[in-house]
Amino acid sequence: MRKILFASSEVHPLMKTGGLADVSASLPLALSQMQQDIRIIMPAYRATLDQLGERALVATIKLEGYQQAIRILQTQLPGSDVIVWLVESAEHFDRDGGPYCDTKGADWADNASRFALFCRAAVAVASNQAGLDWQPEVVHCNDWQTGLIPALLSLQDSRPATVFTIHNMAYQGLFSRQVFEMLNLPDSLWQIEGIEFYGMMSFMKGGLVYADHITSVSPTYAQEICHYEFGYGLEGLLSLRAQQSRLSGIVNGIDTLEWNPQTDKFIDHPFNIKNLRPKSLNKKALQQHFFLPESADTLMFGMISRLVSQKGVDLTIEAIHRLLTEGRDIQLVCLGSGEAGLEQDLRVLRARFPDKVGIQFGYDEALAHKIEAGADAFLMPSRFEPCGLNQMYSLRYGTLPVVRDTGGLADTVVDATEENRKQMLATGFKFAEPTVEDLYGTLLKVNELFTHPRLWRRMMLTAMVQDFSWINSAQAYLHLYEQLVDIS
Missing domain, CATH: 3.40.50.2000 (Glycogen Phosphorylase B;)
Structure with missing residues (x-):
C-alpha cells in the first residue's frame, strides 16, 4: 500500500x-x-x-x-x-x-x-x-x-x-x-x-x-x-x-458507472449492446427538447464543448453551414458556452436553419448525458486535445465520434477506413488538418456511412465494447x- x-x-x-x-x-x-x-x-x-x-x-x-x-x-x-x-x-x-x-x-x-x-x-x-x-x-x-x-x-x-x-x-x-x-x-x-x-x-x-x-x-x-x-x-x-x-x-x-447507457439516471430510455432500439427513442427525446423535427433517418450531430478556438468550434460552424446550405439531411445539437463571437455565430446558424440546429448555452449535466445518448455522431474537431473525455463517453453510448487526429483523440478513436471497418476495429472518424475543408470532407463520409444502417450499427457495437475504465x-x-x- x-x-x-x-x-x-x-x-x-x-x-x-x-x-x-x-x-x-x-x-x-x-x-x-x-x-x-x-x-x-x-x-x-x-x-x-x-x-x-x-x-x-x-x-x-x-x-x-x-x-x-x-x-x-x-x-x-x-x-x-x-x-x-x-x-x-x-x-x-x-x-x-x-x-x-x-x-x-x-x-x-x-x-x-x-x-x-x-x-x-x-x-x-x-x-x-x-x-x-x-x-x-x-x-x-x-x-x-x-x-x-x-x-x-x-x-x-x-x-x-x-x-x-x-x-x-x-x-x-x-x-x-x-x-x-x-x-x-x-x-x-x-x-x-x-x-x-x-x-x-x-x-x-x-x-x-x-x-x-x-x-x-x-x-x-x-x-x-x-x-x-x-x-x-x-x-x-x-x-x-x-x-x-x-x-x-x-x-x-472515464467513470464507467456515471457514463453507462444501461444505468444512466439522466436518460429516459436505457440501452445496451444487446438492445440498441431505445437509442432511437433518446434521439427522439433530444429532437423534442430542441424543438427539431422528429426523424430517425436524419443524421444528428451532437457537440458539448467550451466554445473556444481550441475546440475547433469555428470549423464546426462553417462545415455544418456548408452541409445545410447544400440541403443535407442533418441536424446539430450543441451545449456549451465560451467566446462571445462563437456564441453569436451559433445563434446566426440556428436563426438561418431553425429546423436543423438546436443550441443551449451554459452547462447542464443532465442534457450532456441526453446528447451523448441521443445523437448519432459526436463532433470534437479540436485544434489540440491533451486527452478529451467526451469522445470516450460517446464511444460508450454508440455515438460515433468525429475527431481531429491529435492528442488523446488520436489515441482513443480508430478511424473508419475500409480496412479498419472490415477488421471490426473502426470506432469513429478522424481528419488530419484543422481546416474547414478537412472537416467538411470527413462529415460527408459520416453522412454516407449513415445511409448504410448495417455498417453503421456494426461500428456502434465496436465502439461500445471499448474499455476506457x-x-x-x-x-x-x-x-x-x-x-x-x-x-x-
Missing part, C-alpha cells in the same frame, strides 16, 4: 469547470479501490462548502508570510471513502464565482496569491507539518495551480516523490516578477533552471522543472508538447525530460509511483 497525496484545484462534484475535475475524482477513487491510501487536497471554495454537509476541522496551519491561520477541513469524496482535505482561507476562497474567474468571467486578480497559498498548505501536509500524523510517499500534482508544490518540496532535505500531470499546456499560470516578490517565494527559485520564464514567473514550469516525473494525459500529447506547435515555449525543457525518461503519457479513463490507467500510475518510491 502506497500513501499518495493528490493535489488538484478542482474535483468533481465538489468543484468542476472541466475534465480536470473528472480525473481528480475518478483516478483517486480507482487507486483507493486498489487498496492504496490516497488523500485528495483541494481549496475550500465557497461553492464547495455550500454543497457539503458534514466536515471536520482536523488541522490549523500557520504559514510563513500569512497573518491568518489556514484551516484544514476533512470530508469524503461523495459516494466513497476517499478522504478529501479542504484548504480553508476565507480571504482566498470564500467568494462567489468560479475557482479561477469572477462572476463576469474575468480572472481573479489575486490568482497567484490564492494558489501559492494552496501549494504552501499542500507542502505542509506533504511534509507532515500540519499535525495530521500522515505523510505521503508520493505527491501527485495537477496543472499549473499546483506547480509550486514540487518546487517548494525540492528545497527540503527529506521529501516525498513528486509527479506532475499536464492536463493542458495552454494554461501555464504566468505572473510578473513583481508578483513573485510579493509572494515572498525563495529567491533560489527565480532562475532559468527554475520558475523564471522570459522574465515572468511560471507556476507550470515549477512542476516541469522540479517534479521527479511528468505525465501528460495521453501518449500522443506527451510527444506533441515536445514540439513548438504544442509546447508554448517549454518544448525544449519537455524534450529534455523525455530524453531523460522523465516524461510519459497515460491516457485518462480507470483500471488500466490507475495501474499505470501505481506502477509509476512504485518506481519513484523505489528510486528515492
Whole structure:
C-alpha cells in the first residue's frame, strides 16, 4: 500500500469547470479501490462548502508570510471513502464565482496569491507539518495551480516523490516578477533552471522543472508538447525530460458507472449492446427538447464543448453551414458556452436553419448525458486535445465520434477506413488538418456511412465494447509511483 497525496484545484462534484475535475475524482477513487491510501487536497471554495454537509476541522496551519491561520477541513469524496482535505482561507476562497474567474468571467486578480497559498498548505501536509500524523510517499500534482508544490518540496532535505500531470499546456499560470516578490517565494527559485520564464514567473514550469516525473494525459500529447506547435515555449525543457525518461503519457479513463447507457439516471430510455432500439427513442427525446423535427433517418450531430478556438468550434460552424446550405439531411445539437463571437455565430446558424440546429448555452449535466445518448455522431474537431473525455463517453453510448487526429483523440478513436471497418476495429472518424475543408470532407463520409444502417450499427457495437475504465490507467500510475518510491 502506497500513501499518495493528490493535489488538484478542482474535483468533481465538489468543484468542476472541466475534465480536470473528472480525473481528480475518478483516478483517486480507482487507486483507493486498489487498496492504496490516497488523500485528495483541494481549496475550500465557497461553492464547495455550500454543497457539503458534514466536515471536520482536523488541522490549523500557520504559514510563513500569512497573518491568518489556514484551516484544514476533512470530508469524503461523495459516494466513497476517499478522504478529501479542504484548504480553508476565507480571504482566498470564500467568494462567489468560479475557482479561477469572477462572476463576469474575468480572472481573479489575486490568482497567484490564492494558489501559492494552496501549494504552501499542500507542502505542509506533504511534509507532515500540519499535525495530521500522515505523510505521503508520493505527491501527485495537477496543472499549473499546483506547480509550486514540487518546487517548494525540492528545497527540503527529506521529501516525498513528486509527479506532475499536464492536463493542458495552454494554461501555464504566468505572473510578473513583481508578483513573485510579493509572494515572498525563495529567491533560489527565480532562475532559468527554475520558475523564471522570459522574465515572468511560471507556476507550470515549477512542476516541469522540479517534479521527479511528468505525465501528460495521453501518449500522443506527451510527444506533441515536445514540439513548438504544442509546447508554448517549454518544448525544449519537455524534450529534455523525455530524453531523460522523465516524461510519459497515460491516457485518462472515464467513470464507467456515471457514463453507462444501461444505468444512466439522466436518460429516459436505457440501452445496451444487446438492445440498441431505445437509442432511437433518446434521439427522439433530444429532437423534442430542441424543438427539431422528429426523424430517425436524419443524421444528428451532437457537440458539448467550451466554445473556444481550441475546440475547433469555428470549423464546426462553417462545415455544418456548408452541409445545410447544400440541403443535407442533418441536424446539430450543441451545449456549451465560451467566446462571445462563437456564441453569436451559433445563434446566426440556428436563426438561418431553425429546423436543423438546436443550441443551449451554459452547462447542464443532465442534457450532456441526453446528447451523448441521443445523437448519432459526436463532433470534437479540436485544434489540440491533451486527452478529451467526451469522445470516450460517446464511444460508450454508440455515438460515433468525429475527431481531429491529435492528442488523446488520436489515441482513443480508430478511424473508419475500409480496412479498419472490415477488421471490426473502426470506432469513429478522424481528419488530419484543422481546416474547414478537412472537416467538411470527413462529415460527408459520416453522412454516407449513415445511409448504410448495417455498417453503421456494426461500428456502434465496436465502439461500445471499448474499455476506457480507470483500471488500466490507475495501474499505470501505481506502477509509476512504485518506481519513484523505489528510486528515492
